[in-house]
Amino acid sequence: MARDHMQAAIVLAGVTKKFGAFTAVNHVSLTIPQGEIFGLLGPNGAGKSTTLSMLATLSNPTHGNAEVWGFDTTTQKDEVRKNIGMVFQDYSLDDELTGFENMDFHGRLFGMTAEERGKRIHELLNLVDLGEKANNQVKTYSGGMKRRLEIARALLHVPKVLFLDEPTIGLDPQTRRKLWDYIAQINKSQGITIILTTHYMDEADALCSRIGIMDKGEIIALDSPQKLKAKLGGDIISLAINPSFHAPATAALSEEKFVREVKPFDHHLNVVVENGAYAIPKIMELAQKNKWHVDSVSVKEPTLEDVFIHFTGKSLREEEGDEKGRMRNMARMMGRR
Amino acid sequence: MEFSSIYTIWLREIKRFMKDKTRYLGGLINPIGYFVIMGFGLGGAFSDVVEGGNYMQFILPGIIGMALLFTSIFSAISVIFERQFGFLKEMLVAPISRTSIVIGKVLGSATTAMLNGVVLLLIGIVFGIIPAAQLNPVSILIALVFMLLIASSFVALGLALAAKMNSMEGFQFVMGFLVMPVFLLSGVFFPIANLPDFLQVLAYIDPLMYGIEGLRYALLGTSFISPFIALGALLIFNGLMIAVAARLFKKMSA
Structure with a gap:
């Protein structure tokens, strides 16, 4: 099986995810070649994060199959995990530990030797310009620094595919632009396939070689940003x-x-x-x-926003009044992030 | 078994503890308060109810058990937050089994909870509350074994709950219907033999009661329940809770 798709980093075949009666992802089929920066674009609740979570082995599809680097995400979870780096929408760092300690913890969990860890951690921290902050506690970092640390951490075990779930959400415009540079640079210098979700049009436009527009669990348009705009x-x-x-x-x-x-x-x-x-x-x-x-x-x-309106008949706006949003605010208040 | 990943997860808890000792030891304020106030407040009235007549001595093992119960449950429940917004996800995408995550977390949180228990134990020794006859390595070792079993059992129970709960709203429920009854029925403040039959039945299914009886045996030399029965009951509860937590973690999707 692994041989069949050696050209493709990701293959989704008829993937459906249901939560009770609600269909979060509806029969999505998609192939993403190696080396691409692929963007899943859509409003909150479109099914982007659910798709990512299935690719990252954190939940299983209700129907259909997903493969990452030739490994099945339900039956070969550990193989998939070794080959992916994941940056979640919400920070998943330990605030109490230092940047270096967070990285070190990750390296240990991925079975890297002390020697491998020491060398690569410093290399990567320098890559994202955090070398000098390595021994500061993460709670002293700014939002942009935390994100950079997470990206460096996700690259530590030399994954083939990097997943970024809303990488620049909550960051100011300047920091976002800088982060885009880092992401583009990492794609080039490490030759790594990057899959990101976003609901920012400019982000998808600036970074992605191809975009899949998601709405209500389905991919309703799939092409390069230029071609999507030309379609209008x-x-x-x-x-x-x-x-x-x-x-x-x-x-x-x-x-x-x-x-x-x-x-x-x-x-x-x-x-x-x-x-x-x-x-x-x-x-x-x-x-x-x-x-x-x-x-x-x-x-x-035409901008991607117009493309989105063209395909969905509505604008892309953030809505957040759900339970998770409330907990996120609570977590923020309690200073846990 | 993935010893290195278990060790890594344990090490994280220890590192966190080392960076913020005050916050962890803040968990001691409550038990010490209970110990001093209840000890002096009820001591006079209870002197003829407890064996040997020393009430402070009687409640010390219970207070240690109580400190372990609360710190363990709290530290495990915080996983609800970690699951949505934090570090748990980082562990869930690592190529390690869910069982290793549970065991690492249980050992890590149990270790830090036990440090609270050890402080209370030292208070008991320094203030001469524990009888001199019990101040031998064997008794202290038995006490530490019971403390580890209490702490790890309740961390595992808390993890199992955290795996099932999606929000902090269930937390009040857990406190009111689980933690408080477990605490009050465990015989911290009175011998359970004094309870009416229907409450005694409840006390007998309270795992903390066995833990506290084990600690009483170790620290005071006498107990209402045989230390072997206490040990057996706790071991069963411990194994069961770790198995349940591991199972629920396997089924959990993030």
């Missing part, structure tokens, strides 16, 4: 227009040759056209003729 086929003109005009305006605009697609979104109409600069005067002419009251017009090249 042109520029987007966003019209701020009174909702009472949405229906007639949509009907009238859809008849025009230069309009590819009209989609209402919030109080706006998003009009996809081949060339925005030429389309605006024509649209304004129509508006004047039909007496639609247009508050503002903007034209932009």
Whole structure:
């Protein structure tokens, strides 16, 4: 079995995960080649983390098979674990211990000798610029430093595949950008396959060679960021227009040759056209003729956000009012992270 | 058996303890408070109820058992947090068995809990509460064995609960319906022979009671229940709890 997919780092075949009556992941099939930075993009509850948790052997699929580096995630858990590095959405460091001790603990659990550990820990801590902080307790680290330490730790046992679950969540924009550099650099210098989940469009755009857009447990689009954007086929003109005009305006605009697609979104109409600069005067002419009251017009090249809206009909926003969110706040308050 | 991973997990608990001794030893405030207040408060009234008439002496083994019970359960329950937001996940993705994680955690938390028990034991020795006749290596060793069994059993019980609980909301329930009855029925403050029959039945199924009776045998030289029965009962409870915790950890998904 292991030989069949030597080219692929990850193979998901019809993977479904149910929690009672709720289907978190619905029949997902996906192959990720070695060396890629692959992004699973979607809102909270789309099934990204559940997919990752199955790949990391922390839960078993209800149906279907998942393979990592040719090993089955249900029957060959230890083999899979030796070949993956995992960075969880919530920090999984021991705050009381130092950066070095956290790394050392990890190396011991993965059966590395003292010599191997000593050498590689320093190497990796330097790679993420934490060499000088090695002997400080983790509770003195900033959020970005903790994340870097976790990434270094996940690389310690020389895994083939690195999983990053929402790696930059809760970090400020500057730190996020710096972290992207680290991730891209690690992908290049270590030749490691990286699978990350994110609900940040810019993150997926900046880092990933391919993106799978997930919604309600299914992968609804799969391609490179460039091709996904190209699929929208042109520029987007966003019209701020009174909702009472949405229906007639949509009907009238859809008849025009230069309009590819009209989609209402919030109080706006998003009009996809081949060339925005030429389309605006024509649209304004129509508006004047039909007496639609247009508050503002903007034209932009499509972003991944637009791609997401195109495929799901909704915007990507964070919602967090569940039990886990409450516990996360409680944990934060108690200063455990 | 993966001795090196068990050792690693044990070592982490010890390192954590070494970095923050005050917090761990803070767990001693409660038992010492109980010991002093109950000892002096009830001592006069109870002098004819307990054998030998020294009430402080009577409750010391129970207070040690109580300290072990509380520190063990608390340290194990904190795994609920570690499971969602912390370090447990790091252990769960390592190529080691769930049983090793449970055993390492049990030994680590039991060791730090026992350090609390040892401090109380030293208080008993320094203040001359433990009879001089019991101050021999064999008795102290027997006491340490019982302390280890009490601590590790209740850490394992706490781990089993933590594996089943998804939030801290269940914690009140555990305290009210499990920890407090186990504590109160274990005969810390009174000989269980004084209880009416229906409560005595409950005391007999209280594993802590056997632990405290074992400690009484070791530290005072007399006990209501034979030390062999106490040892046997605790060993069975210990094995059972570790097996249950290991099983629940295997089934647990993160």
